[in-house]
Each structure stands twice: as structure tokens, then as C-alpha cells.
Amino acid sequence: MNFILTRYIFPINEPLILSNRFNFCLDNPRTEEEIAIIKEYLDVSLNSPDLVYKHYHENRIPIKSTKETTNLLTVESALEGLNKNYSSLDLSVHDFFTKYRELEPLEKLARMWVIARYNDEGEYQRLQEIALEESSNGRTGFFLLDKGNPIIDNSDNLVGFTYFLSLLVHTDKEFYNGQSFILHNDSFTIQHPKVDRFFNLSVMYFGFMSYSHEIKNLEDHWKSFYHIRDELASVSKKLDGIIDDANQEKILFIANLLKVVGNNLKDECAKLVTLVSIIELLLTHSPDYNRFNIEDSISKQFRLKASLLVYQNDKSKDIEKVKIRLKEIYSQRSNIAHGNFKSLKDYLRKEVKKSKEEDISEDIVLERLSNDLFNFIRAIIEEYIKDRKLVDFLKEN
Structure with missing residues (x-):
């Protein structure tokens, strides 16, 4: 040992x-x-x-x-x-x-x-x-x-x-x-x-x-x-x-992503993209290329499935607000992933402008997206531990 x-x-x-x-x-x-x-x-x-x-x-x-x-x-x-x-x-x-x-x-x-x-x-x-x-x-x-x-x-x-x-x-x-x-x-x-x-x-x-x-x-x-x-x-x-031969590799991969985010990633944009990928890995599947706009379909899966499990985990939460927040998060993930940094900057400036906090900044707005993602991922994993079949069902459908 x-x-x-x-x-x-x-x-x-x-x-x-x-x-x-x-x-x-x-x-x-x-x-x-x-x-x-x-x-x-x-x-x-x-x-x-x-x-x-x-x-x-x-x-x-x-x-x-x-x-x-x-x-x-x-x-x-x-x-x-x-x-x-x-x-x-x-x-x-x-x-x-x-x-x-x-x-x-x-x-x-x-x-x-x-x-x-x-x-x-x-x-x-x-x-x-x-x-x-x-x-x-x-x-x-x-x-x-x-x-x-x-x-x-x-x-x-x-x-x-x-x-x-x-x-x-x-x-x-x-x-x-x-x-x-x-x-x-x-x-x-x-x-x-x-x-x-x-x-x-x-x-x-x-x-x-x-x-x-x-x-x-x-x-x-x-x-x-x-x-x-x-x-x-x-x-x-x-x-x-709940770990077995079927999901061991997935669990260890998620664990490694959390290690990378927690220890190695100092850039908030990279952190946001990585954390979103954990929820995608757990909940989304590849849509039919002939029927869907791929980006839009994955975004819908992301916010609907994640909001459902977050609400299931804590029913005191407003599921509609959770869904709206997840939509915000995925939109900024897409801006980062596709290099639309002007759109990301516009979003951050808008959030700072409408906030009533004196010490708010664009960096803090971005950090809070990641903080919320940690809480959403925790809720989803807790639901996965409680009912793995349900979460797997949501992923495949």
C-alpha cells in the first residue's frame, strides 16, 4: 500500500x-x-x-x-x-x-x-x-x-x-x-x-x-x-x-474532470466548458442528425433533464428558475466553445449592469456560473446514486 x-x-x-x-x-x-x-x-x-x-x-x-x-x-x-x-x-x-x-x-x-x-x-x-x-x-x-x-x-x-x-x-x-x-x-x-x-x-x-x-x-x-x-x-x-464494470470508466473519467477543474484550471472559461461537459456526459445523447439542429437539441436535453433532476434532488427549488439558469449557462458555454467571445462579453456586461451589488464584476459573474454548475452536478450525481436506472433512462431518451 x-x-x-x-x-x-x-x-x-x-x-x-x-x-x-x-x-x-x-x-x-x-x-x-x-x-x-x-x-x-x-x-x-x-x-x-x-x-x-x-x-x-x-x-x-x-x-x-x-x-x-x-x-x-x-x-x-x-x-x-x-x-x-x-x-x-x-x-x-x-x-x-x-x-x-x-x-x-x-x-x-x-x-x-x-x-x-x-x-x-x-x-x-x-x-x-x-x-x-x-x-x-x-x-x-x-x-x-x-x-x-x-x-x-x-x-x-x-x-x-x-x-x-x-x-x-x-x-x-x-x-x-x-x-x-x-x-x-x-x-x-x-x-x-x-x-x-x-x-x-x-x-x-x-x-x-x-x-x-x-x-x-x-x-x-x-x-x-x-x-x-x-x-x-x-x-x-x-x-x-453503485460502481460496477459498466460504469466504472465513466465514474473515474468524471472524477478526473473534477480533479482537472479543481486543481489545474485557473481560467474560468475553460472551467465552465469542462463542468458543462460533465452534465452532458451524464444526461445527453447524440441526436438524430437528420431531424435536429445538433447544438439546439443538446441544449434542450441539457436544460430539461438537468433541471428535472436538480428539482428532484431539492423540491424547494423553483424548477423554472433552474431551467432558465441552465439555459444561461449553456449559452455561455456555446459562446466559449465556438469562440463567440464578444457575445460572452456582452452577456457579462449586461449582468454587471443590472446587478445591484456594489462589488460585482464580470469575473464574479463568470465564477458564479461555475459555482452553480458545481451545485447542479452535485444534485445530479446524488440522484444518480439514489436511482441510477432513472438517470440512465433520461440519458437515453
């Missing part, structure tokens, strides 16, 4: 299964080698010489509580807060601090970092053995891994799967823009310690979360393992239960 870091830090007594089919789970590091790898990364990212952090802010918090850090958040005070506020609520926290009370702060943090495991089919161990043998013979080099290697394929699938799950469990409905609870997108980053501001930000958020077992803002719940754990386990089980 190999692993990738998540953004979560919390002790786990038993692994949380993400997928039996793909052999994915969340766990803490269990071997001394795993713990040492994470501890070294912590030490470099949080505890390098001050000169390293001199010219830029890297979200670093002090490690130990001293007179100089009184009233400041530190790794040590965060650990104390977790023990104080969660031990009576969670047996895994109680057990952890009972067993590891005397360890140094970074050692404790390393042992409770939540990692996502995947099956590398023994490839990592095999490569280690080859490297050791070559080194003993005085030869050095490096491995080039590509598609087809279990480390690449299975880790890519794991990362995409976490983006898929993040879409389904996130609680930040208004401002969610595709982020995942995974921290790194591969299992190699952790092997090369560096000052990592996103890694450090996870430590900082862990500190904030540790000061109370209550998180007042619902949108922040999914950022805390303790608060999202049960929902994550439930959603993972439901999703895994």
Missing part, C-alpha cells in the same frame, strides 16, 4: 473505507517508515531556519509553547486543545493521547496525520529494492514512471476519487469551487521535504479546530475530519455501491 496526504489531522483507530472496489481508505500512518516520512516533511516545512521564511509568508505557526508564544497558536497548544476538547467525545483521541502523551509535538502530529491509502501492487517496494541493489553496486539513477504503472494509475484514480467525494460532502455550498480534501496530488511530493504553505495551512486550521469541538459556520464543517467523518463514510459507501 502507498499513500497521499490529505488536509486532515486527526487520530483514527480504524481505517475509513473510501472504496472497496478500488481499495482506497483513509488512515493514520502505521509503520515507522511512514511516520518518519511525514515527520521529516513537518520538520522542514515548519521548522526550517528563519531565513527561509524571510521574504514571504508561509502560514507557519510556532511548534512549542514558550513565554514568547504566550497567547499564540502553536502546534503544542493545538495538540493540548485537541486532547482537552475531543478526548471525552472521541475514543480515538483519548486512546492516542493516553498512548503517546510523552512524544514531541511534531511526532504526535505525524502520527495523527490522515493519509489516503491506495494499492500500488507492491511497486514501491520493488523499486526500493532495485534502487538499493543498484546503489550497492555503485550505480545511481532515477525511475521514469508513466501510465500503466500501478503507482501512477492507482494514485491518479485515488486523487480523482477524492475530488468526486469532496463535491458530494462539502458544506461550503455558496463558495465551493472544486477544492478537495486531498493535499497533494501524488505520492511523490511527500518524499521531497520543502516549505509547503498549503501543508502549513492544514496545520494552522487543525489548530483553530482544536480549540473547540464546535464549528459555528456550517460551511467549514467539511474541513474538519471529526465533523465530516460520518458523512464521508456514508457517502463513500453509497458511491462505491
